[in-house]
Amino acid sequence: MTSTNTSFLKGQAHLTKRHRAETRFQMMGRFAIALSLAFLIFMVGSIFWQGKSALQTHQIALKLDLSAKNVDPADIRSARFDAIIKAALRETFPDATKRAEKRKLYGLVSTDAGFELRNQIEEDPSILGGTQIIWVSASDDVDIFSKGQIDRHVPESDRRLDDQQIGWIDNLAENGAIKSVFNTKFFTNGDSREPELAGILSALVGSALSLSVCFLLSFPIGILSAVYLEEFAPKNRWSDIIEININNLAAVPSIVFGLLGLSIFLSTFGLPRSSPLVGGMVLSLMTLPTIIIASRASLRAVPPSIREAALGMGASPVQATFHHVAPLALPGMFTGAIVGMARALGDTAPLLMIGMVAFIVDVPKSFLEPATALPVQIFLWADAPERAFLEKTSAAIIVLLLFLVLMNIAAIILRKKYELRF
Structure with a gap:
């Protein structure tokens, strides 16, 4: 009887100790989240505080x-x-x-x-x-x-x-x-040596044109590549090598893609330097691995019963994939595309390598005209010696953040639409 009571008391003590450890772990997790949110609020708040005067x-x-x-x-x-x-x-x-x-x-x-x-x-x-x-x-x-x-x-x-x-x-x-x-000039003017005249319109249009090229190239190529690798490619040595290289490319520093664009698109093919066309092509190379990996994960998450039911009803593998599996995976594909596009929107290094760091005053009217991008414009203003460019830099960062928020809202709306449809 005494031995039983002793074992019970030891068990209770161990259980109490474990509960306390779990409580401490939860408190540490909450503290970490609160600290992260505090730093985020401080960072964004300081940017807004500095940038609001530029308006x-x-x-x-x-x-x-x-x-x-x-x-x-x-x-x-x-x-x-x-x-x-x-x-x-x-x-x-x-x-x-x-x-x-x-x-x-x-x-x-x-x-x-x-x-x-x-x-x-x-x-x-x-x-x-x-x-x-x-x-x-x-x-x-x-x-x-x-x-x-x-x-x-x-x-x-x-x-x-x-x-x-x-x-x-x-x-x-x-x-x-x-x-x-x-300050309407901040939204209607291009760059200028004078801070009171400088605006973001040329950089904003350059970013929009580059992202358009990036999306038109990377989204269909990334989706089709993911579908082929996940649904049709034979599982052999070559497909394993391709998969390993795609995963490795997702971790390659972005400046490497800029060097690739400089050596191939500019030096070999002679495409226009500082143009949104080249910028979009370089960004598409950078975002392709992210889109392919996310799209494959979305296809893998579709229940196998969907494929089996379609094949059992007489559908061909192509019909089963594109009529049943791919539509169900499309919301996840959109998420992957948005993640890749967001990375492309905020990246500066590859655009610097292809000359989009040039001083651009006029608003580009085509994909072949010289242009800059919003993150590059922020980089240039942050390096300017005039005090007035500091608030311009913060205001441009606010615009960039708003642009990212709008992209994510658009992705959520599209994802919800397809989720309701399928």
């Missing part, structure tokens, strides 16, 4: 002389709009008499202010014929100072704006001649 920019109001002596209504493009803006600045701040002071005064407005004025006149010629108050873009230094990113209390030698320039900005603010507006 706002500042404009300066100037009293411009748009009379016929300065702007000929019959020949608007021949007018010297930069000279008109400079004259208005000198009239607003007559204390700038020296050459160096005038240069600093002209630096209050964007270098693109003359083109802005010309475009406004071409859109609305009725503003010609006298003195008008026109809003033009401020320079990047004035913009970040107005956003509070330049501390006026630090020594003058340690900031980009001196006391005289800050005084001019304060004067404009007191007179209501400076305002904050939504």
